Amino acid sequence: MGLPRTFVGFSSTDIRSYWLMSAWKNNSKIDFNFVDCQLAQEINSENEAYIKRKCRERINMAGTFISLIGQDTKSKHKYVRWELEVALEKDCRIIGVNLDGTRYMNPNTCPKIIQDIGAIFVSFSPQIIAYALKNYQMNDNGNWYYKDIVYQELGYKI
Known part of the structure; x- marks a missing residue:
């Protein structure tokens, strides 16, 4: 099986986290990889439809949608929520990545659109995100997360 084709959605305030994921991907000492369907460069336009x-x-190219969930993600509707709607329309597998280190769905930061839909939620770290990319299959409902034992097996201190 090839690498998962993945679109990473995030609030503009969280772009550094996306850049860090890209650095993990390009670092040969970190076992983290995926086919990045993100835009190759920022769109220089004010035209919302364009x-x-x-x-x-780009989302239509992906089978997986990673949502980087930061402090303001829940309140971003113009593009963040819209991207999630498109990913759900396409039946993308959803992986919520909590930038605050939370290992489960955090209702204070998680957009309602991906709550209770069968997505998995993990903390922002290369090993657990790579594990989810490799192993997680969407469920029909609920908010899923990996138990502490999975994190421990991946080398995390609990």
Whole structure:
């Protein structure tokens, strides 16, 4: 099986976390990889329809949608929520990645659109995200997370 084709969605305030994921991917000492369907460069336009069309094209290439969940993600609707809607329309596998280190769905930061839909939620770290990319299959409902034993087996201190 090939690498998962993945679109990473995030609030503009969390772009550094996306850059860090890209650095993990490019670091040969870190076992972390995926086919990144993110836009190759920032769209230099104010035209919302054009921006959304370009993002939809990239999301349609992906089978997995990683949502980087930061402090303001829940309140971002114009693009963040819209990207999640497109991913759900396409039946992408959803992986919620909590930038605050939480290992489960945090209702204070998680957008309602991906609550109780069968997505998995993990903390922001290469080993657990790579594990989810390799192993997680969407469920029909609920908020899923890995038990402490999985984190421990991956080398995390609990």
